Amino acid sequence: MGEIKEFKPEILKEIDRIIKQFPEGNQKSAILRVLHLAQNEFGNWLSADTMDYVARLLHLNPIEVYEVATFYSMYNVKAVGKVVIEVCRTGPCCLVGAENIIRHLENSLEIKPGQTTADGLFTLKTVECLGACGYGPMFQIGETYYENLTEEKVDGILNTFRTAQN
Amino acid sequence: MGQKLLLDTVHIENIQTYEGYAKQGGYQAIAKVLKSMSPEEVLEEVKKSGLRGRGGAGFPTGMKWSFIAKPEGVPRYLLCNADESEPGTFKDRYLMEKNPHLLIEGMIVSSFALGCHTSYIYIRGEFMWILHILEKAIAEAYAKGWLGKNIKGSGYDLDLYVSPGAGAYICGEETALIESLEGKRGNPRIKPPFPAIKGLWQSPTVVNNVETLASVVPIINRGGEEYAKIGIGRSTGTKLISACGNVNKPGVYEIELGISVEEFLYSDEYCGGIKGGKRLKACVPGGSSVPILPHYLVTKTAAGEQRLMSYESLSDGGFATGSMLGSGGFIVFDEDQCVVRNTWNFTRFYHHESCGQCSPCREGTGWMEKVLHRIENGHGHMHDLDLLWDVQRKIEGNTICPLGDAAAWPVAAALRHFREEFEWHIKEPIKCLKGNYGLVNEPALAV
Numbered sequence: 277m278g279e280i281k282e283f284k285p286e287i288l289k290e291i292d293r294i295i296k297q298f299p300e301g302n303q304k305s306a307i308l309r310v311l312h313l314a315q316n317e318f319g320n321w322l323s324a325d326t327m328d329y330v331a332r333l334l335h336l337n338p339i340e341v342y343e344v345a346t347f348y349s350m351y352n353v354k355a356v357g358k359v360v361i362e363v364c365r366t367g368p369c370c371l372v373g374a375e376n377i378i379r380h381l382e383n384s385l386e387i388k389p390g391q392t393t394a395d396g397l398f399t400l401k402t403v404e405c406l407g408a409c410g411y412g413p414m415f416q417i418g419e420t421y422y423e424n425l426t427e428e429k430v431d432g433i434l435n436t437f438r439t440a441q442n
Numbered sequence: 443m444g445q446k447l448l449l450d451t452v453h454i455e456n457i458q459t460y461e462g463y464a465k466q467g468g469y470q471a472i473a474k475v476l477k478s479m480s481p482e483e484v485l486e487e488v489k490k491s492g493l494r495g496r497g498g499a500g501f502p503t504g505m506k507w508s509f510i511a512k513p514e515g516v517p518r519y520l521l522c523n524a525d526e527s528e529p530g531t532f533k534d535r536y537l538m539e540k541n542p543h544l545l546i547e548g549m550i551v552s553s554f555a556l557g558c559h560t561s562y563i564y565i566r567g568e569f570m571w572i573l574h575i576l577e578k579a580i581a582e583a584y585a586k587g588w589l590g591k592n593i594k595g596s597g598y599d600l601d602l603y604v605s606p607g608a609g610a611y612i613c614g615e616e617t618a619l620i621e622s623l624e625g626k627r628g629n630p631r632i633k634p635p636f637p638a639i640k641g642l643w644q645s646p647t648v649v650n651n652v653e654t655l656a657s658v659v660p661i662i663n664r665g666g667e668e669y670a671k672i673g674i675g676r677s678t679g680t681k682l683i684s685a686c687g688n689v690n691k692p693g694v695y696e697i698e699l700g701i702s703v704e705e706f707l708y709s710d711e712y713c714g715g716i717k718g719g720k721r722l723k724a725c726v727p728g729g730s731s732v733p734i735l736p737h738y739l740v741t742k743t744a745a746g747e748q749r750l751m752s753y754e755s756l757s758d759g760g761f762a763t764g765s766m767l768g769s770g771g772f773i774v775f776d777e778d779q780c781v782v783r784n785t786w787n788f789t790r791f792y793h794h795e796s797c798g799q800c801s802p803c804r805e806g807t808g809w810m811e812k813v814l815h816r817i818e819n820g821h822g823h824m825h826d827l828d829l830l831w832d833v834q835r836k837i838e839g840n841t842i843c844p845l846g847d848a849a850a851w852p853v854a855a856a857l858r859h860f861r862e863e864f865e866w867h868i869k870e871p872i873k874c875l876k877g878n879y880g881l882v883n884e885p886a887l888a889v
């Protein structure tokens with residue numbers, strides 16, 4: 277199944293550093309962080325292959341990795357686009373217009389939350405409070421928070437990613 | 443201007459770096475501790491300070507520390523709760539981003555007091571960029587000899603690490619946090635045993651909020667008694683409040699506990715009043731889990747006294763007419779907001795975040811979400827209100843962890859204070875889709 281997955285040497289080194297942060301025999305504690313690295317490296321999502329590879333790296337049973345990957349909302353267990361927009365839909369952001377921003381994203385991208393654009397560039401995901409409530413509406417792309425969003429700002433951000441793609 | 447103890451230096455340009463922090467008197471608390479204090483003496487200062495947990499529950503920190511078990515030959519752990527996922531709360535993020543060394547110093551002092559030699563900061567996965575800031579600051583602290591073996595020749599060893607979550611509100615609950623740090627799903631544990639006896643890897647563990655641990659630094663620098671002079675009554679010291687919603691100046695503010703809600707909400711030093719000159723409709727003063735207060739109970743209590751920003755005053759009147767200071771997530775609603783819609787939104791949040799272990803929480807939050815959605819969309823019935831009341835009451839107190847209560851309380855409070863707005867949604871199904879109810883009336887006979 278699929279190509280053989282392998283982290284780059286510098287990431288393997290990083291994983292080694294992470295495992296050493298926990299007492300011997302508790303390498304399982306590294307799993308969340310390693311899954312973040314895996315998701316970044318292997319196409320923004322965790323395929324069964326990727327999870328099996330992580331299980332082998334950490335000397336865990338694959339089920340231990342699946343259990344974790346399916347519990348936490350940051351992990352995508354289905355394929356997603358190159359750019360994943362995680363837009364906050366929780367109360368405080370809605371008080372300052374998050375619902376309009378979500379609608380604007382749906383209209384501009386012509387998709388609903390949970391879907392990916394036909395060109396495979398954007399996935400739209402609604403998420404719960406990201407700890408930016410005073411700076412809403414907001415979304416996160418990768419590690420970056422985009423705050424105090426307006427429709428114009430959103431258009432600008434989408435265009436930047438579209439241009440970078442071409 | 444109130445005193446600032448945590449954010450007093452955040453505007454200094456290089457405060458994020460070791461040099462910047464040290465220049466402002468950083469690492470003097472831990473220097474003092476290592477030179478002249480025993481762990482018991484540190485604990486004593488924290489007890490004297492009256493510091494209460496800043497994560498939400500307000501439990502006295504010194505007392506919590508004194509519960510930690512000390513079996514021979516078993517390691518103990520201090521975990522910093524940087525999960526910050528309670529809607530309305532974004533203060534810990536600000537503190538860590540602006541002043542990472544303050545948290546690190548607080549953790550070294552606190553670890554020393556507890557006799558821990560390995561400590562972890564558990565940070566929500568979405569804050570990955572802050573994890574990098576913290577790791578950079580930790581590396582500096584190691585390089586300067588404040589972490590590692592035999593710190594500054596004192597014989598005390600400490601390692602400090604940061605570990606991320608991955609998107610799960612429940613991992614802010616301390617036993618779920620421990621499970622998550624062990625690399626598992628974040629299912630809360632049944633207590634007892636409490637973490638102080640069996641926590642991380644079955645060892646004695648203390649979990650404290652970011653702000654709590656950072657506050658230990660000024661407590662040591664000034665002395666517990668001096669710290670306790672700030673604030674009011676049993677609400678000592680300063681508190682970070684994150685203000686959001688319909689205010690002119692949303693943001694993170696450090697207040698002296700005991701200033702009036704009116705000052706916090708309306709003065710230019712803090713929120714600067716309601717945005718657009720609108721009227722205040724309601725306020726959730728301590729994060730989404732605490733009861734909502736209607737406009738007439740925000741700045742004064744039911745007895746007509748001034749309401750203060752303190753643990754006691756915000757909860758004055760109990761759940762009948764009060765709320766809680768909670769995590770300090772101060773959410774403000776103007777007259778154009780819909781309480782039914784917001785209650786539905788919060789309930790959907792709790793349903794989404796329920797870990798699913800207990801049926802009252804898993805099923806009850808789902809029911810409430812559906813019923814509220816129905817009412818909000820003009821399909822409600824009067825008996826839905828009794829149903830909602832019944833479901834929330836059956837969740838409260840019947841679950842493994844407090845997420846159940848956190849989901850029930852906002853619904854109960856909304857029904858208690860905004861019943862006429864709920865009824866209006868049911869009686870005016872068309873109107874409620876087009877507009878909002880406005881302000882509810884103050885009951886004529888306020889007790």
Ligand SMILES: Cc1cc2nc3c(=O)[nH]c(=O)nc-3n(C[C@H](O)[C@H](O)[C@H](O)COP(=O)(O)O)c2cc1C
Pocket residue numbers: 494495496497498499500501503506523524525526527528611612613614615616617649650651652654655843844845848
């Ligand atoms: C569902 C739930 C979520 C919580 N989330 C957080 C959180 O994000 N941050 C936090 O510090 N405490 C949170 N708490 C409270 C913690 O369980 C714990 O009481 C706190 O970290 C103790 O620290 P303190 O005594 O310093 O406040 C949460 C509790 C529950 C029940």
Ligand code: SF4
Pocket residue numbers: 612629630795796797798799800801803804841842843844845846
């Ligand atoms: S109350 Fe809810 S979140 Fe807490 S353990 Fe039970 S099901 Fe899980």
Ligand code: FES
Pocket residue numbers: 364365366367368369370404405406407408409410412414529530531
């Ligand atoms: S509600 Fe959107 S970041 Fe908190």
